[in-house]
Amino acid sequence: MKNEISTIVIVGGGPAGLRAAEIAAQAGTKVEIIEGSRTPGRKFLLAGKSGLNLTNARTADFATHYTNAADEDFWQRAMATFSPDALRDWSADLGYETFESAGGKVFPECMRGAPLLRAWLQRLNDFGVNFRLGKRVVDWHPETNTLELEGGESVAYSAVIFALGGASWPRTGSDGSWVSWFQKAGIEVNPLQPANCGWEVEWPAAFLEQSEGKPLKNVAISTQSSKNLEDGPKNSVLGELMITRYGLEGGPIYRLGPALRAAANDGPVVELMLDLKPSLALQAVEKKLAPVRKNYIREARRRLRLCDVGAALLKTLPNLGPWDSAETLAKAIKGCPIPLTRPRPIDEAISTAGGVCWSELVSEELKLKKMPNAYVAGEMLDWEAPTGGYLLQGCFATGQIAAQAALRVCGK
Numbered sequence: 001m002k003n004e005i006s007t008i009v010i011v012g013g014g015p016a017g018l019r020a021a022e023i024a025a026q027a028g029t030k031v032e033i034i035e036g037s038r039t040p041g042r043k044f045l046l047a048g049k050s051g052l053n054l055t056n057a058r059t060a061d062f063a064t065h066y067t068n069a070a071d072e073d074f075w076q077r078a079m080a081t082f083s084p085d086a087l088r089d090w091s092a093d094l095g096y097e098t099f100e101s102a103g104g105k106v107f108p109e110c111m112r113g114a115p116l117l118r119a120w121l122q123r124l125n126d127f128g129v130n131f132r133l134g135k136r137v138v139d140w141h142p143e144t145n146t147l148e149l150e151g152g153e154s155v156a157y158s159a160v161i162f163a164l165g166g167a168s169w170p171r172t173g174s175d176g177s178w179v180s181w182f183q184k185a186g187i188e189v190n191p192l193q194p195a196n197c198g199w200e201v202e203w204p205a206a207f208l209e210q211s212e213g214k215p216l217k218n219v220a221i222s223t224q225s226s227k228n229l230e231d232g233p234k235n236s237v238l239g240e241l242m243i244t245r246y247g248l249e250g251g252p253i254y255r256l257g258p259a260l261r262a263a264a265n266d267g268p269v270v271e272l273m274l275d276l277k278p279s280l281a282l283q284a285v286e287k288k289l290a291p292v293r294k295n296y297i298r299e300a301r302r303r304l305r306l307c308d309v310g311a312a313l314l315k316t317l318p319n320l321g322p323w324d325s326a327e328t329l330a331k332a333i334k335g336c337p338i339p340l341t342r343p344r345p346i347d348e349a350i351s352t353a354g355g356v357c358w359s360e361l362v363s364e365e366l367k368l369k370k371m372p373n374a375y376v377a378g379e380m381l382d383w384e385a386p387t388g389g390y391l392l393q394g395c396f397a398t399g400q401i402a403a404q405a406a407l408r409v410c411g412k
């Protein structure tokens with residue numbers, strides 16, 4: 001039975017699908033990629049426009065950056081299968097050495113995704129991978145092992161790897177339309193939601209006038225209640241936020257996404273707790289402000305080097321002030337509540353949370369339990385990770401796992 005399978009069909013030509021194709025073709029199997037766009041890797045190109053952050057060199061706790069998996073060791077095993085170092089070697093092998101930047105972020109020397117993708121596609125061509133570009137899959141008939149393309153054409157497969165991506169930046173081709181045909185086939189899919197994205201705030205006009213487009217540097221944010229300030233920070237994320245017309249953007253709020261989404265399930269408004277002076281404990285801020293009896297904000301700026309945007313927040317947010325005691329101002333500096341209304345739309349998000357439920361998968365192989373010879377890889381699986389190189393690393397690793405498992409079915 002094993003050797004009857006001769007072609008592995010991969011649906012989706014993003015990094016997960018291309019990596020799966022590379023592994024399968026390298027092993028000598030016939031590989032066909034079906035890609036809805038006229039060019040593969042459009043999101044990879046987009047990711048590489050302002051610097052392709054391939055992976056991260058902080059390998060010690062790498063696996064802990066991923067949420068969700070079939071079991072707690074999954075990401076550790078995935079990283080053992082295709083490690084951050086292996087990804088760097090892969091890039092070097094294609095002609096682009098990598099370098100490490102702030103926070104362990106790893107970039108190829110060419111910085112952009114385009115040269116790397118060109119070299120990668122050339123390699124796949126050399127391996128004999130067959131690309132069917134501009135062909136969207138619109139339905140799946142697992143009972144007959146066929147995929148239905150737009151226009152009615154049917155493609156039979158012996159083994160199929162789905163690598164269709166999430167639903168962010170749909171103009172790159174990843175629009176999440178696969179969810180309906182997966183659900184029709186009886187596969188449970190958790191709703192696709194925006195991840196690594198900004199959140200909306202209804203800023204007062206006076207605040208926007210002064211602060212739009214400006215950064216809030218060296219702050220910490222959390223979902224912690226202001227009542228628990230004395231307990232010290234819990235799950236707080238440090239970094240820089242950007243004030244935008246519609247709300248907040250920046251690494252810390254992206255990283256807090258899972259906690260914010262969980263809090264959003266409890267009510268229409270999520271309270272983000274902003275610490276404007278994370279390097280000082282509440283008591284230290286209180287001590288510095290203790291002598292102040294008037295001009296509270298001006299004094300806070302002078303004594304604590306509070307930035308312009310922080311001062312504008314304390315002056316203009318309707319739920320704060322007017323200030324008449326150093327103690328209450330100190331508390332607000334250490335825990336300034338910002339009401340978030342919703343995440344930005346999924347169209348703008350860097351990645352997608354939700355996807356094919358882990359309970360549907362044999363996790364060692366990323367094989368769908370209910371279907372013969374069908375595998376899933378990349379962002380369409382139900383996991384998320386912060387920016388910093390973890391997303392691509394996860395897509396490459398899961399693409400490799402799925403391909404290796406499909407190869408075993410082919411007797412390779």
Ligand SMILES: Cc1cc2nc3c(=O)[nH]c(=O)nc-3n(C[C@H](O)[C@H](O)[C@H](O)COP(=O)(O)OP(=O)(O)OC[C@H]3O[C@@H](n4cnc5c(N)ncnc54)[C@H](O)[C@@H]3O)c2cc1C
Pocket residue numbers: 011012013014015016017034035036037040041042043044046047048051052053054055135136137138163164165166168169172173174175176177178349350351377378379380388389390391392393395
């Ligand atoms: C602006 C931006 C910047 C980013 N920067 C980084 C970064 O620097 N580092 C990092 O690690 N990650 C980054 N990411 C995230 C990273 O690009 C994604 O996680 C990754 O591309 C997902 O890979 P994938 O193969 O799972 O899916 P995708 O790359 O989304 O590929 C899926 C493919 O499937 C095709 N497809 C979808 N539906 C169909 C269908 N029905 N029929 C046929 N084909 C279909 C799509 O056209 C697409 O080509 C960034 C993302 C964005 C949006």
